[in-house]
Structures are given as structure tokens and as C-alpha cells.
Amino acid sequence: MDWFKRKRSVIAPQDRKDVPDGLWIKCNGCGEIIYKKELEKKLYVCSNCNTHLRIGSDVYISFLFDEGTFKEFAKEVKSADPLNFKDVKSYKDKYAATVKKTGFNDAVVCGTGKIEKQNVVMAVMDFRFMGGSMGSVVGEKIARAIDVAYKKGWPMIILSASGGARMHEGVLSLMQLAKTSSRLARLATKNIPYISVLTNPTTGGTTASYAMLGDVNIAEPDALIGFAGPRVIKQTIGQDLPPGFQRSEFVRDHGFLDMIVHRHELKQRIANILDFFKHKNPVAKA
């Protein structure tokens, strides 16, 4: 597993906002205090309990792509606050503060690169940016990424980490479900593979569009995956939810995921699947 040995210089330290600063990190699964450098080496998977700690798009990009091959595009696309939305504070202010805090312009990073020497186009969502919510920018960037895959004939991968559509853009956010799904339908006409990777959490409109539309749907272990949020369901049915409800294993066992893949194996398993689709069978002689 060579990605273990690779240098992690690709990850800019200031981008690691999901993990508190300091040398030690507490696992949110078992409570074990782990040396941060050790956790980094393990791609933020707890050696004690196997919890896959939440990581940002930068970490995914650093271990999924062959070193130095990832080239980002559409980086400058930003929200235009189409509704001039206000709740307790204005969306404009909230957005600007999030841009400043995360260093991203929105909740998805799109680019091209190589995975085990195979060209791909990938969109990686980032939960740190307003809970990975999907608004116009996420929709537009993912649509563009799918179009790049369509034009180049390269496989498309979308990694989801999202609480769903962004309320601050109202119906425009909702329309991103249709926009991205219809682009995927166009991609399918060229028989270009699309792999969906679902991480914790993938819910709401994100699940009800591209996340569920993979030719192959892959999830990380124990990720929350569903349409309605657990609290809403609990409220609606007036009873407790069964253990493991809406977790990767549950969703796979009900028939909506092809596989659950450990983070340490994610790169290789994706590479194998891409290789499978690319492979040409011998042509029988007449």
C-alpha cells in the first residue's frame, strides 16, 4: 500500500481545520487519544476502533491521486447570493466568513488527475464548507466536471460529504439536483463510467441526486447515508430508530450500495474498477 509511505506535503497545514490543532487527537468513536502524526499516516482512521474520522477534500485528494497529478479547475466560482437571503445573519456574511475560514470558495473541489496512472475527473465535496451543502456553485462546478469527463471521455468520480441542499439559495439549490443528474444522464450516453463515493454524511438532496446514481456506488464504513434526516424520521414515526439505521452497512444491505470500502483500500479499489471498465475483451474470430 504505497500511498502510506508517500509524503503528505500536498496537504497545506492551514487547511486542516476539521481536526483541532495540537499533537493529540481524540477519536470520536472510542475516545482514544491518538498522536496526530500517527493518525495522519493512517488517513485519519482510528487503529483502535476503525472509526473513519471526517477529513477534508485536501486529504482525499492527497491520497487518492498519484502525486502531483491533480489539477483543480473552476476554483473561482463563487456564490452570487441570488435571494439576498437573511436569517439571523445574512447569507452573504456567513458565506464570506466561511470562505475566509476554510480557504475554499464553496463546498466542492473539482479537478482532473491520475489514479494509478488512469486519467479521471473528480469532484470532492468538503463538509467544512457550510456542512457540504449544495447550492448553485456546487451544482455548477459538478456539472462542469461531468462535462469535462464527457468531452475527454475520462471516468467521473464524485465524492460526497454533504448534509444536502443549501437552504440559503432556496429553489435554486433544489434545481441543482436536476442539473447534476441530467448531466450524468448525458455522460451515460457515451458509456463513460461514473463512480459515486459516499462518505459521512451523505443526506438530503445530495443523496437524492448524483450520490445515488453511480454505475458503482461505494461508501466508507459507518457513514450516515439517507434522504430524510434521522431526527425528522424519528419525529414523523414517533418511535426510536433501529440500531445502524441509515448507516453504510444498512444501506448496502437494503440494496443501494455496491460495496463498503475501508479508506486504506479506497484508491486501489477505485483503480481496479476503472481498470475493469477500460479493459477490452479479446475479439472472437469469425
Place this chain on the structure above:
Amino acid sequence: MANNTSKFVLEFEKPVVELEEKVKEMKEYALSSGVDMAEDIERLEEKTADLRKQVYSNLTRWQKVQLARHPQRPYTLDYISEITDYFEELHGDRYYSDDKALITGLAKIDKYSVVILGQQKGRDTKSNILRNFGMSNPEGYRKALRVMQLAAKFGKPIITLIDTPGAYPGLGAEERGQAEAIAKNLFEMSRLPVPIICVIIGEGASGGALGIGVGDRILMMENAWYSVISPEGCAAILWRDSAKAPEAAESMKVTAPDLVDLEIVDEVIKEPQGGAHNDLQSAAKAVKKSIIKHLQELEKIPSDKLIAQRLEKFDKMGAWEE
């Protein structure tokens, strides 16, 4: 259904109704007493008409949401019975069950044979339980897709009538893939080779509405609402108080004119004064007229061009800068 033997009155309508009742009382008194009150009655009727106009032409977004949810508002089956000359309901998703919250069927509207489908709410406790308050399970979306693909096979246009408070957030719905069912519909509807006209007739809540909402024309009734979440849901999350729903409705801009401004909706269908429930026949007539007009435009477009235009329509949706 919407025949107002006892009309349900919304809070903001009360001043109008009070005046209407006063007029009625005066007329009854004049009749029984023989006193000539014609002049006074006429003045009061004018006043009532003025107030009615003032109230209904300055509705806030939240008031429109209330009209969209009016218990006497026409539902999918009411429109179907008014606008079609023939309707044969088709049941079942052919996998699991027949979702009564979403109706599908074969229909004739004027000279067009079409497939028509839409969410159906109930009018009383019993029918609301049967219809699950217009909230579909995955089977509803799968039935819709099956019937839309049937339409495509035989070259029939598709009419969808949207009226739902959301896809059902239940245990079974999650187990059977609510998200997958909606996602699949978005994917497949984008490439069906027949005209699709979507009409938001009441409530258009979130993915549950969009699951039958991808089309060549998006039409919306004057007092319908359509957004990514209900105003209550938005308020509960952002304000932590669902009583802030009126503010959320304002902030999210959920009404038909808003959606025209945002370039989501192609046309607003006018409703009778005070809402569609006040006059089902004329509301249905307006819906039918609009559907026919758009069918006439769409029938001329070859299917490959139709699909390309549909893709472009949705690709333009959203607002961003760079």
C-alpha cells in the same frame, strides 16, 4: 370537494368575510322587513369588493403558502376530472406496491392523448391516511417513472401535477431507497424523448416535488409555492423556531412570481380571486388552456432537440460569479 357549503376562512381573509356576512344580513333584513336598503347595500358591496381586491392582490408570501395549503384547494384528481375527457388510472410500480399518494394514468385532453400523474392529498382524516397526506414513498416515484417510460414508448406527452409537502420521511421509505427513487427520476426524466409539462398546483416541497418535476415547461399556479424545504423546516433549522415560517417564506422567495424572477418557472397560471378553491371550473380551465398552449409548442420539436433543450434549461439554473 371544493364546493363551499362551509368555507374554510384563513386569518387574513376574516375582514373580507365579515363584510360579506354583513351584506348578506342586510339583504335578508331588507327582504323580510320590506325596507328599501338598496343604496346602502350597494355601497357595502362596493366596499367589500374593494377590500377583497386589496387583500388578495397584496398577499404576502406566507399568505400564499396558506392558500396553497387551503383545505378546500383543488387537488390532482379534481383537475384531472375537470380537464380530461378520458382518464384511466394505472396502478403500481410493478416491484412492491401501489402508492396512493401519487396518481398516474392515461388521459385525453382535447385532441391530445397524454399520460398524467401527480401527488394526491386527502380531504379528511380517512382519505388523508389513504393518500399519506400527499407524501410519496419510493414506490410512488417508481410508479411515476414506469408510467412515464410507458408514455415515452408510445410517444405520448407527459403532464405532471405537483402538490406535496415532501417525500415521506419514514423508516420504510429509507429502507426502500427514497433517495435513489428520486435521483433515478431526475436522471431518466432528463432524457425522455417526449414533451414533459410540469405544473405546480399547490405545494412543491423539495426533492419530493422535483421527483416528478423535470420537464420542458415548468408552470406554476399563482398561489402555489415551490422551494428546497418548507418554510417551517427552514425556520426550524436556521432560526431554531418553526414559528418563524413567515420570515423563512420571505427569505427563500417561494412564490410563483419569485420563481419567474429566478428563471425557474416559465409561466404563472392565474387563479380566481382568493384562490383556486373559490372557482374550480375556472381554475381548471386556465390550467387546461396553458397545458394545451405548451403542448402545441412542444409537439413541433423533434425529440433529440427537445432533450437537448431540456438539458440546457436545467443547466442554466442557479446563480454564481467567477
